[in-house]
Amino acid sequence: MYSYSNWISFATIVRKETHRFFRIWAQTMLPSAITALLYFVVFGNLIGRFVTPIDGFTYIEYIIPGLIMMSIMLNSYNNVVSSFYGAKFQRSIEEILVSPTPNSMILMGYMFGGILRAMVVGIIVAIVASFFAPINAAYPLLIFVVTFLTACLFSLAGFINSMFAKSFDDVTIVPTFILTPLIYLGGVFYSVDILPPFWEKISLVNPILYMIDAFRYSMLGVSDIPIGLTISVIFLVTALFYVIALTLLKRGYGLRS
Amino acid sequence: MHALTIENLHKVYSGDVHALRGISLTIKEGDFFALLGPNGAGKSTTIGILCSLVNKTSGIVKVFDKNIDLDWAGAKTYIGVVPQEMNFNIFEKVKHIVQNQAGYYGMPRQEAIKATEHALKQVDLWDKRDIRARMLSGGMKRRLMIARAIVHKPKLLILDEPTAGVDIEIRHNMWQFLRKINQQGTTIILTTHYLEEAESLCRNIAIIDHGKIIENTSMRKLLSRLPSQGFILELEDDIAEAPELSGFNTRLIDNETLEVEVLENKTLNEMFIALSDAGIKVAGLRNKSNRLEALFLSLTGSAASVANEPKGGEDV
Secondary structure (H helix, E strand, C coil): CCCHHHHHHHHHHHHHHHHHHHHCHHHHCHHHHHHHHHHHHHHHHHHHHHCCCECCECHHHHHHHHHHHHHHHHHHHHHHHHHHHHHHHHCCHHHHHCCCCCHHHHHHHHHHHHHHHHHHHHHHHHHHHHCCCCCCCCCHHHHHHHHHHHHHHHHHHHHHHHHHCCCHHHHHHHHHHHHHHHHHCCCCCCCHHHCCHHHHHHHCCCHHHHHHHHHHHHHHCCCCCCHHHHHHHHHHHHHHHHHHHHHHHHHCCCCCC | CEEEEEEEEEEEECCCEEEEEEEEEEEECCCEEEEECCCCCCHHHHHHHHCCCCCCCEEEEEECCEECCCCHHHHHHCEEEECCCCCCCCCCEHHHHHHHHHHHCCCCHHHHHHHHHHHHHHCCCHHHCCCEHHHCCHHHHHHHHHHHHHCCCCCEEEEECCCCCCCHHHHHHHHHHHHHHHHCCCEEEEECCEHHHHHHHCCEEEEEECCEEEEEEEHHHHHCCCCEEEEEEEECCCCCCCCCCCCEEEEEEECCEEEEEEECCCCHHHHHHHHHHCCCCEEEEEECCCHHHHHHHHHHCCHHHHHCCCCCCCEC
């Protein structure tokens, strides 16, 4: 069980992280809003008008959940990877390591920092989207659950990346060469139903597909995969990443000699 | 009660580098303790283990009787650390760095704000509280790390070369401050390359060399082992050659500067009488070198390497 002091430590890390991403809002929040705006204008408005409705929704309505989810994934990941690696690089992480803060609280503190940024940016992107199409909310509670779990998962992934990273190059490799392709191939802009059977099966190995599909279901009420399965996959991968991140932290990988 | 108990502490780094080879040490509560040793002797590894930044290979460490293997968090609450190198976020404001540290130690927000004000005022940084840490001078950054280390009122303060690279005035101000908090009850462990600092501040001392404690005693006892002391005398009148003084070794540095070695069975009074008898008037006197430095060099056998360093005698 955690003591009151432990929760204060946790709150301190979350406050520090929140303060950080608000302080550098031009780097952390503005780019997602501008990127989303460009997607909505180009894909949604200009190209989208020539695309036939998918599952009864206009193309722009169909891609809104995917684009919100994309910003949630990238922001939660980037927040933790850059903040934690920055703290490692400047050695300011030692401030926390020398304190009695339990490892699990350190991990959760950084994770919640990532979740909060993802939620703030998700809301900003939704507001931008609302200028182009009505925002649907078929299952509001599910919207929150999927957002929270996905942000957890990507925050943890960012944390694991930062534990292994030995330079700032290592911090950018995963988002550029792994995350972005998986997100784009995860059904942000299309339904996997339109893929040939072989590529549809390959797509099912991509965990991001489940998150985007679940979020689309929570907003539009339509999905390619049963919602129970998607939530289970997200939950299991999140739990797995949590165990990996906590084990690395307890061992002091890259932190303690 | 002992502030710190270390028993048979070993640390082997990867590549079979044996940094600590069975260190045992006890430091009493309220002590001002010097931990000295040449570069690579194991000082920073020892401190790293105390602060949980280095994982020990074997051995027992207790902080105020709390075993770090059994009550890791409890032991940490007693410790404040001032590391050798800057380790704060340079983009954060001074007050936030200190407030956050209080928070990591579980101090509620309002209490942390008050403690931050107190700590920053103690190190004379309160007027800099709203500027970003990167804007501070080198000396101010050191003081910030001290404020950060004391904000949770630790019972054991560990300082790893806190005055490295700071000017003399700031160094002396820091000494004054450290003496004050030691008098108020904080146990202090100090590692330093400035042996004058250790001699001036510390009551007890341990010297580490090649991962082993080679000396662990009081400063007074250690210094009393010196067989002789050297003094540099500024003379009122020029002399052509060093005088022969019975019981003293002399060497002329220049026509108006004389070096005299006083053996442990002789007093300074006897030296002045001998000089007076030789018709030499003394205008000024200073120690030839730091006394602890001479002992340190003889114990660690690092005189040769030090002699080659360009920094001069004091900094080893």
